[in-house]
Amino acid sequence: MTRRPTLAVVGATGAVGEVMLQILSQHADVWGDIRLVSSPRSAGRKLAVRGEETEVAALTEEVFEGVDIAMFDVPDEVSAQWAPIAAAKGAVVVDSSAAFRMDPDVPLVVPEINPHAVRLRPRGIVASPNCTTLAMIVAAGALHAEFGLSELVVSSYQAASGVGRAGAETLRAQLSLVAGTELGAAPGDVRRVLGEDTGPFPAPLALNVVPWVGTYGQDGWSSEELKIRDETRKILDLPQLRVSATCVRVPVLNTHSLAVHARFEHEVTVPRAHEILATAPGVVLFDDPAAGNFPTPADVVGTDPVWVGRVRRSLDDPQGLEFFVSGDNLRKGAALNTAQIAELVAAEFMPL
Amino acid sequence: MTRRPTLAVVGATGAVGEVMLQILSQHADVWGDIRLVSSPRSAGRKLAVRGEETEVAALTEEVFEGVDIAMFDVPDEVSAQWAPIAAAKGAVVVDSSAAFRMDPDVPLVVPEINPHAVRLRPRGIVASPNCTTLAMIVAAGALHAEFGLSELVVSSYQAASGVGRAGAETLRAQLSLVAGTELGAAPGDVRRVLGEDTGPFPAPLALNVVPWVGTYGQDGWSSEELKIRDETRKILDLPQLRVSATCVRVPVLNTHSLAVHARFEHEVTVPRAHEILATAPGVVLFDDPAAGNFPTPADVVGTDPVWVGRVRRSLDDPQGLEFFVSGDNLRKGAALNTAQIAELVAAEFMPL
Ligand SMILES: NC(=O)c1ccc[n+]([C@@H]2O[C@H](COP(=O)([O-])OP(=O)(O)OC[C@H]3O[C@@H](n4cnc5c(N)ncnc54)[C@H](OP(=O)(O)O)[C@@H]3O)[C@@H](O)[C@H]2O)c1
Numbered sequence: 001m002t003r004r005p006t007l008a009v010v011g012a013t014g015a016v017g018e019v020m021l022q023i024l025s026q027h028a029d030v031w032g033d034i035r036l037v038s039s040p041r042s043a044g045r046k047l048a049v050r051g052e053e054t055e056v057a058a059l060t061e062e063v064f065e066g067v068d069i070a071m072f073d074v075p076d077e078v079s080a081q082w083a084p085i086a087a088a089k090g091a092v093v094v095d096s097s098a099a100f101r102m103d104p105d106v107p108l109v110v111p112e113i114n115p116h117a118v119r120l121r122p123r124g125i126v127a128s129p130n131c132t133t134l135a136m137i138v139a140a141g142a143l144h145a146e147f148g149l150s151e152l153v154v155s156s157y158q159a160a161s162g163v164g165r166a167g168a169e170t171l172r173a174q175l176s177l178v179a180g181t182e183l184g185a186a187p188g189d190v191r192r193v194l195g196e197d198t199g200p201f202p203a204p205l206a207l208n209v210v211p212w213v214g215t216y217g218q219d220g221w222s223s224e225e226l227k228i229r230d231e232t233r234k235i236l237d238l239p240q241l242r243v244s245a246t247c248v249r250v251p252v253l254n255t256h257s258l259a260v261h262a263r264f265e266h267e268v269t270v271p272r273a274h275e276i277l278a279t280a281p282g283v284v285l286f287d288d289p290a291a292g293n294f295p296t297p298a299d300v301v302g303t304d305p306v307w308v309g310r311v312r313r314s315l316d317d318p319q320g321l322e323f324f325v326s327g328d329n330l331r332k333g334a335a336l337n338t339a340q341i342a343e344l345v346a347a348e349f350m351p352l
Numbered sequence: 353m354t355r356r357p358t359l360a361v362v363g364a365t366g367a368v369g370e371v372m373l374q375i376l377s378q379h380a381d382v383w384g385d386i387r388l389v390s391s392p393r394s395a396g397r398k399l400a401v402r403g404e405e406t407e408v409a410a411l412t413e414e415v416f417e418g419v420d421i422a423m424f425d426v427p428d429e430v431s432a433q434w435a436p437i438a439a440a441k442g443a444v445v446v447d448s449s450a451a452f453r454m455d456p457d458v459p460l461v462v463p464e465i466n467p468h469a470v471r472l473r474p475r476g477i478v479a480s481p482n483c484t485t486l487a488m489i490v491a492a493g494a495l496h497a498e499f500g501l502s503e504l505v506v507s508s509y510q511a512a513s514g515v516g517r518a519g520a521e522t523l524r525a526q527l528s529l530v531a532g533t534e535l536g537a538a539p540g541d542v543r544r545v546l547g548e549d550t551g552p553f554p555a556p557l558a559l560n561v562v563p564w565v566g567t568y569g570q571d572g573w574s575s576e577e578l579k580i581r582d583e584t585r586k587i588l589d590l591p592q593l594r595v596s597a598t599c600v601r602v603p604v605l606n607t608h609s610l611a612v613h614a615r616f617e618h619e620v621t622v623p624r625a626h627e628i629l630a631t632a633p634g635v636v637l638f639d640d641p642a643a644g645n646f647p648t649p650a651d652v653v654g655t656d657p658v659w660v661g662r663v664r665r666s667l668d669d670p671q672g673l674e675f676f677v678s679g680d681n682l683r684k685g686a687a688l689n690t691a692q693i694a695e696l697v698a699a700e701f702m703p704l
Pocket residue numbers: 010011012013014015016017037038039040041042043059072073074075076078096097098129130131161162163164165166329330333334
């Protein structure tokens with residue numbers, strides 16, 4: 001069989017979906033039909049993909065008729081319910097939600113790191129990692145391949161759009177209220193002006209940082225922090241890896257960053273780490289702080305790779321390396337990785 | 353000798369100076385005369401302290417005539433030049449700049465941790481730590497006293513006012529330009545609108561995070577990151593302590609935060625860490641994430657203590673503890689700690 005597979009994009013109208021349609025329009029076109037799907041709320045809207053206006057259909061069993069590959073860019077509970085239905089209809093599901101990532105029968109794939117894992121998918125579902133894991137794992141994985149990772153301590157600087165459209169809209173609205181005022185220096189005044197309604201965030205985000213992302217996990221850890229640990233272990237196939245993450249939301253619209261402290265089994269050097277990162281696929285090395293070159297969301301947003309800078313060896317530990325990564329949470333952190341996985345699956349339909 | 357010492361506040365017109373005048377007006381009044389000093393730029397201005405309008409004098413040798421204690425809240429190079437002059441005139445200098453912190457003949461004092469150190473001051477100068485060190489050290493020091501600290505990995509979320517008035521003004525101006533626009537989602541658009549002039553920061557700060565604070569240190573480390581390591585070692589008298597810091601500026605006006613990963617010589621438990629932090633002087637424990645209680649700058653700004661939350665034991669290490677701290681960089685991070693040191697010295701003038 002050699003044919004262009006039919007693709008469904010479920011959640012085409014969301015923050016990830018919007019970027020997915022751009023990517024589908026820009027990447028080499030491997031697709032036959034592309035169907036766009038959303039909830040009944042957005043059904044009937046017309047969106048451009050590959051230069052064609054395409055009508056969005058409401059999610060039903062019927063939309064998967066004849067679909068070879070279905071990308072799911074929808075909330076966890078929607079994926080949990082509908083991905084198995086799509087798979088039962090014969091589609092290979094590539095899911096960007098958290099619903100199946102830790103299912104032992106679902107591979108969790110980062111094409112730069114474990115592309116082979118995509119082929120073993122007993123449930124017909126392949127999962128794409130969390131956006132925060134993705135911002136860090138491509139660089140950490142490349143270093144691991146040479147030095148052998150033994151511990152990660154990471155702190156995140158996560159953008160508002162990590163919770164979807166509503167997140168970015170909330171931050172924009174809050175910034176309009178505080179900008180041009182004297183607010184932010186006196187106790188409580190940001191809360192007073194922004195009011196009780198902090199949208200999808202558990203505290204005001206404008207002029208603030210919020211050290212809580214996701215839901216309550218266990219023993220004081222947030223779900224997002226546990227995801228970084230669990231997903232990193234699964235992707236790198238290091239079930240005992242020590243991981244401590246602290247996840248913090250910052251008033252940035254798009255692009256997550258992480259400060260990473262990595263400990264390895266072997267001694268590391270900055271020159272060798274630079275060589276590895278400079279040639280790792282999906283990574284841009286941008287590391288010359290004396291010249292003002294380090295990754296920031298303002299420069300990284302809208303680009304495909306993750307950017308790495310601030311690479312330095314721990315001063316008190318020859319096996320320790322520090323670095324700072326920034327990656328667009330809607331691109332490599334979501335749509336791009338999902339598209340890359342889907343393209344791996346699509347290649348099965350079109351053997352060389 | 354029992355008398356109220358005469359105080360000079362050098363840098364009374366700066367960001368730290370402004371908060372210092374509030375503190376001097378609010379704390380128990382132990383002072384005789386208070387003289388306000390600035391550069392010739394601000395000399396002649398009248399500022400309120402202890403309810404009285406007081407004229408600001410330009411910095412000269414003469415202003416130290418008869419001064420017992422001189423607080424310096426001025427740039428490093430001004431302290432470096434003028435603190436020894438004030439000391440030669442007989443004043444005890446309490447310096448909030450970095451000029452003398454690592455001088456072996458100058459004690460580096462955090463009154464909650466090493467108040468005794470204030471008495472041994474061969475140069476007549478006492479130094480107050482960097483604002484980022486101060487946001488973390490009160491909590492870390494209390495835990496160290498019980499568990500024995502062996503390693504710190506910290507990532508900071510530092511406010512614009514950490515570089516003084518110019519920092520806060522730059523962030524406000526940038527926010528006015530980006531708020532209400534669609535900027536921030538496309539590559540390069542924040543830079544395009546804000547232009548080349550990013551003020552005292554090496555990159556745009558609005559809608560961004562900037563992983564570079566201070567000047568170039570060594571081997572890729574920033575001066576701010578090295579300060580955290582050096583000052584923590586000196587304050588806790590742990591010259592071999594392993595410290596890895598990553599310092600990042602965030603679009604917050606006042607109040608620095610840090611995500612802290614601490615490793616101890618002894619096993620830690622969260623209940624015991626909570627007990628220690630709940631009773632540690634200068635610390636507020638605010639740790640119930642399920643109820644939405646964790647420190648954020650919006651709640652901490654303008655308050656004296658450092659707030660600690662997100663306390664949890666490392667999942668893979670019974671000797672590891674994670675926590676998140678926020679402290680107002682202009683209060684405990686600067687003016688308050690300097691005032692506390694000055695009050696310790698003032699007590700020498702008024703024995704019980
Ligand atoms: N944002 C990120 O950085 C990021 C990163 C990695 C993974 N993810 C994951 O990607 C998924 C999508 O996130 P997002 O940020 O794009 O969210 P979003 O902006 O809120 O978009 C949600 C999408 O799901 C659709 N949807 C919601 N409920 C539905 C239902 N009952 N049936 C069918 N479609 C439904 C929405 O359609 P309507 O327009 O009809 O409402 C919309 O297209 C989530 O699982 C998220 O965890 C997000």
